[in-house]
Amino acid sequence: MKNFTVITLGCPKNTVDSRHLINELTAEGFLYVEEFKKADFVFINTCCFINDAKEESIDEILTAAKFKTDRLLIVFGCLSKRYGDELKKEIPEIDALFGVDETGKILNYMKQFKEYSGKKLQEFQYTAEPPTYRYIKIAEGCSRRCSFCIIPEVRGPFRSIEPEKILKEAEKFISSGIKELILVAQDITQYGKDLKGYGLPELLKDLCSISGDFWVRLLYLYPTEIDEAIIQTVAENDKIVKYLDIPMQHSEERILRLMGRRGTRKDYLKKIRQIREAIPGVTLRSTFIVGFPTETEDEFQRLVDFIEELQFDRLGVFKYSREEGTKAYSLKGQIPESVKNRRFDEIMKRQALISLEKNRALVGKNFDALIDYVDADMAMARLYCHAPEIDGVVILENVSNLKAGEKLKLLITEAYEYDLKGVIVS
Ligand code: SF4
Structure with missing residues (x-):
């Protein structure tokens, strides 16, 4: 038994974790295969961010369990960290369960297999990832406490990954022909807050000094924490694409406070103005939640006005999903699904027009x-x-x-x- 495959669900951070696992197992003599039916070990990297993600992970485990035959089924990631006991009980076909950040434990577990060669092989390129870009995780976990989010519970407190490690990984990708590095973390503005005198601007400058023709893209910046230094660094470095993903979640102060988020509508408007002035042509993406507990019709309409006013280039909208173990779970005033759906559709319809208009402005350029x-x-x-x-x-x-x-x-x-x-x- 030697061949393994990894099925990855959820966000780009899971993509990075799967890549690391594949590299480690390959270095230990196991062989990565893309096809399920050729695999002796099936790893499923799960997600539990919202209910839909949980269901998708469970469906994937059940499908793998159905076609299990004599292969081993190993589940890891956010869902198994959070619901490990329940999964083991409900799906006895699972052979082993691991949480987040447990590659070491997985490797130990794999050592028990007789055919394990123990021979170090060449580092493996994760073929399931496309040839042009790679996600690089610059931090683990999150120390914020947004009331709707279970991530800090599952992934633990925020920890920056050492710059040397990140730069080494980036150099390796660039020299292998990768053309775009995408930096991800739950909130990249926090990068370096636990390191001495080295933050996101320093990391970006060091990344940009790697020679080669490549782009650097930044995902997930907390709106109130984007300071002058970050803005200037993005503006001044040609390798950094002028694209920022700034999840705001809402515009109304009462809802933002209930969400445990920082800042106000006024702060966000000011920040976006400042970014657009400093970085001409910048593409701005944000995400919002509709139907958060107690959200009134008026508050929702003000959110729509806010989105109209800011004219985001890209917009992600989520219907509030009630997650066990979060503060918002027990809030009174949960919004009926039908209302969430209507609010979601209204924003999406308006954004479609904004997006079309923005896209039309690119024609001829x-x-x-x-x-x-x-x-x-x-x-x-x-x-x-x-x-x-x-x-x-x-x-x-x-x-x-x-x-x-x-x-x-x-x-x-x-x-x-x-x-x-x-x-x-x-
Ligand atoms: S910043 Fe808030 S929403 Fe994002 S991972 Fe942390 S707690 Fe969750």
Whole structure:
């Protein structure tokens, strides 16, 4: 028994954890395979962020259990950390359960298998990840206490990953041909708060000093913690794409306080103005929750006005999901699903118009683009304003001889709500 596969659910942070596990197991002599049916060990990296994510993870475990035969089923990640006992009881086909950040324990567990070779192999490139970009996790956990969120409970307090480790990983990716590094953490503005005199701006500058032609993208910045130094660093470094993902969750002070979030509508407006002034052409993405307990119709309408006023380039909207073990779970005034659905649809409809308008403004302009995917005579590319797996793409038709990972100049020719079409200029 030697072959293993990893099924990854949830956020990019899980993608990074799966990659580390694959590298460690490969270095120990196990062989990574993509196909489930060729695997002797099936690892499932689970998520429990909201109910939908939990269900998806459970479905995946049940499917794997159904086709288990004589392979071993090993579950790890957020869901198993939180509901380990229940999972073991309800799904006896699971052979082993691990939590978050337990690669060491998994490796120990794997050593018991007879065929384990113990031979160090070459480090393995995780083929399930695309050839153009890599997520780099710069911190673990979260020390905030947003009342709707279970993450701090599951992933523990915020811990920055040492800069040397991050830079080494980044160098390795760039030298292997990766064209975009995407920095992730629950809140990247906190980076370095537990290190002496080294924060996000310093890390960004060090990353940008790695030689090579690549982009750096930043995901998840807490709105009130984006300071002058971060803004200036993004503005001044060409390698950092002018794209910021700033989850705000709401605009109304009463709801923000109930959510345990910092800042006010006024603070957020001011911050966005400051960012747009300092970084011309910046693409801004945010996420909001509708139907948080006690949210009134008036508060919801003010949130809609706020979104209209700020004209985000990208917007993620979530219907509040009641999570056991969170403070908001026991709040009185839970909102009926039908109301959440209506509020969700209303925002999405308005945002679709904003997005179409923003996309139309790109038509006729030239941009640097990164080719992510090539198939027969078409290809998909991304501009600085597109985060992979989250935003749209640029579709290129009737093309030939393109390779994933190539950087080109494109002219945008057509715009839709989500995607764009373009042609190659050079
Ligand atoms: S900042 Fe808030 S929402 Fe984000 S992970 Fe931390 S507690 Fe959860």
